[in-house]
Amino acid sequence: MTTQTHHLTRLTAAEMAQKLRAGEITSVELTQAHLDRIAAVDGGERGIHAFLHVSAEEALRTAAEVDDLRAAGGAAAEALHPLAGVPIAVKDLIVTEGQPTTAGSKMLEGWMSPYDATVVKKLREAKLPILGKTNLDEFAMGSSTEHSAYGVTRNPWDTTRIPGGSGGGSAAAVAAFEAPLALGTDTGGSIRQPGAVTGTVGTKPTYGSVSRYGAIAMASSLDQIGPVARTTEDAALLHELIAGHDPKDSTSLPGEVPAFGEAARTADVAGMRIGVIKQLTGEGYQPGVLDRFHEALEALRAAGAEIVEVDCPSFDYALGAYYLIMPSEASSNLAKFDGVRYGTRVLPEEGPLTIERVMGSTRAAGFGDEVKRRIILxxxxxxxxYYDAYYGSAQKVRTLIQQDFDAAFEKADVLISPTSPTVAFPLGENLDDPLAMYLNDVATIPANLAGVPGISVPGGLSEGLPVGIQFLAPIREDARVYRAGAALEKLLSQDAEPLWAQAPELAKTGPEAAAEPAEAAAHPVGK
Incomplete structure (x- = not known):
C-alpha cells in the first residue's frame, strides 16, 4: 500500500469532498486508493472480510464520470452533489442493480436484483462510486456478523473480536479505512451497536424519514436505513443525501430534509438539556464502558449542557417486547423465500415433488440456524x-415505551446512554448463547420500538477497544443528535486525535499484498 493510498483513505468524507471540488485530487485517484486498501486488508484468512462483493469496474467508471464533469466545468460541474466522487459501501441487505444482493444468506446466493433501492438510486444519481456490498448477519439477524452464510467479519481494532451486527461489514469497512462512508440498516441497533464497537459513527434516522424501498425487510415496523461514517459531520452529510419522501414507501414521511450537516457543524451543547436514562446505565454494563460514559457526561456538563436524569420504566421490558415483535414480523416477511419465485431452490431427495416439499427442502438448506430460530419463535x-398473549402484549409494551419517550423529552432535549453494554467481545464467545447475544441490543432497541432517531459516536477506549455513546431525540428532530454527537466528538478530541484516527494499521506486507487484487479480496459471492 502506497503512501498516497494511506493519506487519501484517512481523510474524512468532508475533506475528500472539499479536495475533489478544489481539484487537489481526482475521484479516480480516491476510488483506486480505497480499492487498493480493500485488496490490502480485506481478504485472506485473517483479513477483515467486510465486503462480500467488490465492484471495482463500476466504482472507477463512476469516478471517471465525476472527474470528466468537473474538468469540463460549467453548469454540469456546478450541479454535482457536494459528495460526488466520494466512494461508499452498501450493506448487502439493500438491493443494487448490477451487483449481487445476498442478505448474507445462501437463500439468495448469486441473486441479482432487477432494480435499485431508492437510497442506491440516490447514490448513483449523486455519483458516489459504489465500492461494493458489505457483509452482515443473515437477513440482519444477529449482533456480531457471525451469522453470515459467507464467513465472519473481523473488528479492525482487534481481529479476534466481533465488529458488531448485523451491519458489522459496513462498520468494519469504515473503521478499516476501506470506505469513508457506508449504508447500513438498523432494526434494533444494527447501525449503532457496530458503530460503538468499531469506533465509528452510526445513525438510525427517524422511522420513515429515509425510504426503505429496496431494503430486504426483516421487521417492517422497525427497519430503518441509515449512514455509517467516521465523523458526525460525514454521517450528517450522507443522511441529507439519502433522506426524503418516497412514494414507493408507504411509511415514508413527507416534508423537507433538514440541514443535518449544518447541525453537525454547530457542535454546541450550551444550554441543551441532556437526559440520562436511568434504566440504561446500571447492571450489566462493563465498568470501563460506564467510566467512559461518565467522563462524557462531565465533558458535556463542562461545555454548558444541563444534565438531568429521566425515568423510563417501560424500557425494562423493551428487550422482551422486541424479541416478540421482530421475529413475528420476520416470520411473515421471510415467507416469500419459498424456492418457487426466486433465489435458491432445493429439491427433495425422495418422495413426491410438491410445492410444500420443495419449500421445506429449500428453507431447510437455505436458512441458517439463527434465522430458523426467529421464524419459529x-x-x-x-x-x-397465542397472538394476544405474546404479540399483542408486546405491542402494548411498545406503546408504553413510546409514552416514556414522550415524557422524557418534556424534561430533556436529547437523551444519552452507552450504546452497547460491553466493548467488542471475542469471536465465538456468544455464538451458542442467543440470550447473551440479544442483550447487546438492550440500549438500542427502545429507539426502534418508538421510531425516534439515534446516533452512536465514539466515546473513548476501554481495554484498548472503542466505547460508544448514544444520543436519542424526538421524532423528526434528527438534527439534535447530530448537534449533540458532534459536540461530544469535538470535546473528546480537544486533547487527542479523534478515536477513528487512532485505529491500528492493518495493511499486509510482502508478496501476499501484491498478489491479491481488489476483486479477489472479497468473497466470490455472485460471481
Whole structure:
C-alpha cells in the first residue's frame, strides 16, 4: 500500500469532498486508493472480510464520470452533489442493480436484483462510486456478523473480536479505512451497536424519514436505513443525501430534509438539556464502558449542557417486547423465500415433488440456524391462541415505551446512554448463547420500538477497544443528535486525535499484498 493510498483513505468524507471540488485530487485517484486498501486488508484468512462483493469496474467508471464533469466545468460541474466522487459501501441487505444482493444468506446466493433501492438510486444519481456490498448477519439477524452464510467479519481494532451486527461489514469497512462512508440498516441497533464497537459513527434516522424501498425487510415496523461514517459531520452529510419522501414507501414521511450537516457543524451543547436514562446505565454494563460514559457526561456538563436524569420504566421490558415483535414480523416477511419465485431452490431427495416439499427442502438448506430460530419463535407468537398473549402484549409494551419517550423529552432535549453494554467481545464467545447475544441490543432497541432517531459516536477506549455513546431525540428532530454527537466528538478530541484516527494499521506486507487484487479480496459471492 502506497503512501498516497494511506493519506487519501484517512481523510474524512468532508475533506475528500472539499479536495475533489478544489481539484487537489481526482475521484479516480480516491476510488483506486480505497480499492487498493480493500485488496490490502480485506481478504485472506485473517483479513477483515467486510465486503462480500467488490465492484471495482463500476466504482472507477463512476469516478471517471465525476472527474470528466468537473474538468469540463460549467453548469454540469456546478450541479454535482457536494459528495460526488466520494466512494461508499452498501450493506448487502439493500438491493443494487448490477451487483449481487445476498442478505448474507445462501437463500439468495448469486441473486441479482432487477432494480435499485431508492437510497442506491440516490447514490448513483449523486455519483458516489459504489465500492461494493458489505457483509452482515443473515437477513440482519444477529449482533456480531457471525451469522453470515459467507464467513465472519473481523473488528479492525482487534481481529479476534466481533465488529458488531448485523451491519458489522459496513462498520468494519469504515473503521478499516476501506470506505469513508457506508449504508447500513438498523432494526434494533444494527447501525449503532457496530458503530460503538468499531469506533465509528452510526445513525438510525427517524422511522420513515429515509425510504426503505429496496431494503430486504426483516421487521417492517422497525427497519430503518441509515449512514455509517467516521465523523458526525460525514454521517450528517450522507443522511441529507439519502433522506426524503418516497412514494414507493408507504411509511415514508413527507416534508423537507433538514440541514443535518449544518447541525453537525454547530457542535454546541450550551444550554441543551441532556437526559440520562436511568434504566440504561446500571447492571450489566462493563465498568470501563460506564467510566467512559461518565467522563462524557462531565465533558458535556463542562461545555454548558444541563444534565438531568429521566425515568423510563417501560424500557425494562423493551428487550422482551422486541424479541416478540421482530421475529413475528420476520416470520411473515421471510415467507416469500419459498424456492418457487426466486433465489435458491432445493429439491427433495425422495418422495413426491410438491410445492410444500420443495419449500421445506429449500428453507431447510437455505436458512441458517439463527434465522430458523426467529421464524419459529415469530410463527409461534402469531399462532391462534397465542397472538394476544405474546404479540399483542408486546405491542402494548411498545406503546408504553413510546409514552416514556414522550415524557422524557418534556424534561430533556436529547437523551444519552452507552450504546452497547460491553466493548467488542471475542469471536465465538456468544455464538451458542442467543440470550447473551440479544442483550447487546438492550440500549438500542427502545429507539426502534418508538421510531425516534439515534446516533452512536465514539466515546473513548476501554481495554484498548472503542466505547460508544448514544444520543436519542424526538421524532423528526434528527438534527439534535447530530448537534449533540458532534459536540461530544469535538470535546473528546480537544486533547487527542479523534478515536477513528487512532485505529491500528492493518495493511499486509510482502508478496501476499501484491498478489491479491481488489476483486479477489472479497468473497466470490455472485460471481
Amino acid at each position: 415469530g410463527t409461534y407468537a402469531l399462532s391462534a391462541g
